[in-house]
Amino acid sequence: MPPSAEPRSASHSGGVQSLERAFDLLERMADAGGEVGLSELAASSGLPLPTIHRLMRTLVACGYVRQQPNRRYALGPRLIRLGESSARLLGTWARPHLARLVEETGETANMALLDGDEVVYVAQVPSRHSVRMFTEVGRRVLPHTTGVGKALLAQSPDDEVRALLGRTGMPAATEKTITTPEGFLTELAQVRANGFAVDDNEQEIGVRCLAVPVPDSPTSAAISISGPAGRLTEEATERIVPLLQEVAADLSATLAAPAAGTAAAEAAV
The missing domain is CATH 3.30.450.40 (GAF domain)
Structure with missing residues (x-):
């Protein structure tokens, strides 16, 4: 991962990396207006597409992200x-x-x-x-x-x-x-x-x-x-x-x- 794409919440002190990455993706979605595609998240975060896809599936299952009919991802209602x-x-x-x-x-x-x-x-x-x-x-x-x-x-x-x-x-x-x-x-x-x-x-x-x-x-x-x-x-x-x-x-x-x-x-x- 390029240094500029480090998760903005990362503590580097024994935290759970998958959580840091998931919250970083949510923040990047918010910065992008609330709806993004996987390729946009990959470009901005520096994470591999399979990693992003796995994290997004988890967030969708929890209701914090929803997948739109156009296959893009949007912030979900549970965040409200x-x-x-x-x-x-x-x-x-x-x-x-x-x-x-x-x-x-x-x-x-x-x-x-x-x-x-x-x-x-x-x-x-x-x-x-x-x-x-x-x-x-x-x-x-x-x-x-x-x-x-x-x-x-x-x-x-x-x-x-x-x-x-x-x-x-x-x-x-x-x-x-x-x-x-x-x-x-x-x-x-x-x-x-x-x-x-x-x-x-x-x-x-x-x-x-x-x-x-x-x-x-x-x-x-x-x-x-x-x-x-x-x-x-x-x-x-x-x-x-x-x-x-x-x-x-x-x-x-x-x-x-x-x-x-x-x-x-x-x-x-």
């Missing part, structure tokens, strides 16, 4: 339950970090994921102020209207962003919403340069949002602070953004901790 449970746990692990943001800023803190063409909010700690924002756990919005959406899409190549925007149509949530691909791509360039994203009355009039991506997250994730525009001023932004970036790094470490804990436990046996 795993994904939903994982998303709930992700929100649980994020809450202490969001609580710190609320404690230090006084504003509502959120965590969101990119799910298909939409942003879904998976965790929130509300502000102590009586004024509440539009966001709530489970709500789905189009990414071009939100700070978290900008922070998430800034991690993607422009051609992928254009394709997504073409599918969503970029409807306006307010008169401030960016509604052209060119304008949005210019905004994403600014997000990359600044290291954070701003939703300035674009999802809800009177509300500003500051967002940053969670680095090295197992799935594309971002955290944000949202509040009335009168409180989230430029001066407040200068104070809050470094805190957001620090908390995002801490959250990233938390999400990586279970794997590290497992390795330590195995080493102690």
